[in-house]
Amino acid sequence: MSDRRDEPAENISGGDAGGGAFAAFEGSDHEAETRAEAVVDALGEMYWQKAYGGQDGFECLVRTILSQNTSDKASQPAHDSLMERYGPADRLAETLAGVPQDDLAETIASAGLYNQKSEVIIRAAEWALDRFGSTPEFDHFVRERDPGEVRETLLSVSGVGPKTADCVLLFAGGRGGVFPVDTHVHRIARRMGLAPAAADHEAVRAHLEGNVPAEKCGFGHTAMIQFGREYCAARKPACLDGPEACPLYDLCDRVGIDELDGEVVDPSEVVDG
Structure with a gap:
């Protein structure tokens, strides 16, 4: 896995220079109501936080x-x-x-x-x-x-x-309830079972925004991208090295991943038996 020092000081939100400010993640004061929220809460224990909005x-x-x-x-x-x-x-x-x-x-x-x-x-x-x-x-x-x-x-x-x-x-707008879906989020949400395996980007967005509290969506987006870079890569996710290698193993369905054979396919290629 990549060293935590490789985590960028800035992402697309621009760090402090991009407006907003670093803030505590408020995700552990109640039990998550959905698995998607539980995933974001778990990511909140791993990565830095950011209050969104403020960019031109x-x-x-x-x-x-x-x-x-x-x-x-x-x-x-x-x-x-x-x-x-x-x-x-x-x-x-x-x-x-x-x-x-x-x-x-x-x-x-x-x-x-x-x-x-x-x-x-x-x-x-x-x-x-x-x-x-x-x-x-x-x-x-x-x-x-x-x-x-x-x-x-x-x-x-x-x-x-x-x-x-x-x-x-x-x-820029600092709007709650917005969960942008890039290639990392699209892959991870379907791989984890947070959205249907064949869902397109818009369907994944709808599932995540419907199952993650509005105030957690922004952080969920940036943290899931970082998780994809460090742990849940497209071709070699950390779980292939064993359950202990991935901090979100117990929250994941691993759709498209064969841990025994070490084979990984896009979740959309999985056909129910």
């Missing part, structure tokens, strides 16, 4: 687009380079809307898929200005309007999917 909305949108299909290690330098060249945050949409795509692509190259991501970012900047008039007005919309309306509006932008929209709601 459009910067958070850009940051999340940069993180698509790549790691924080790759996307963070791209975000830092972008902000150094095109900031400040309260003028970011105005600046990016007029940037030549080749220049932006070069700036964010470390994030991978830089041609595609630069197109999406510039298109999102143009859309934000056309719809809201300024970066601060977009940020206000994210923080103050109904979460369902914000989510639906963000999803109308080409290149912005459910996970990106949910991250903006969580990390």
Whole structure:
């Protein structure tokens, strides 16, 4: 397993610099009502906590687009380079809307898929200005309007999917009850039996948001990602080394994992006998 020192000081929420503050996890003062809540409570004993919200909305949108299909290690330098060249945050949409795509692509190259991501970012900047008039007005919309309306509006932008929209709601809007689903969360929730084995990302999100208290969803998202990196990897989960190797072994159905043969498949490939 990776050393705990490898746990990033920042994740997509941006640590202290991303708004909010570190906070105690309130998950042990009552018995969990669902297994999904019990999983999040157990993760609360393992990882640092964070109060969500506080990021500038459009910067958070850009940051999340940069993180698509790549790691924080790759996307963070791209975000830092972008902000150094095109900031400040309260003028970011105005600046990016007029940037030549080749220049932006070069700036964010470390994030991978830089041609595609630069197109999406510039298109999102143009859309934000056309719809809201300024970066601060977009940020206000994210923080103050109904979460369902914000989510639906963000999803109308080409290149912005459910996970990106949910991250903006969580990390910029500070909205409770939002559990973004990335590839780690999608895999782990189905592997553990917290969602049906064949569930798509949206179905997994619905199961988790329906079974985890609203105030625990944000932490559940970031902690489950970290758990996936340290213990529940796609090809070699820790349980293959024995029950004692995984701290959540007793809460997991291990769907798609054959501990005897050491074989691992996606949960959707499991066929009931």
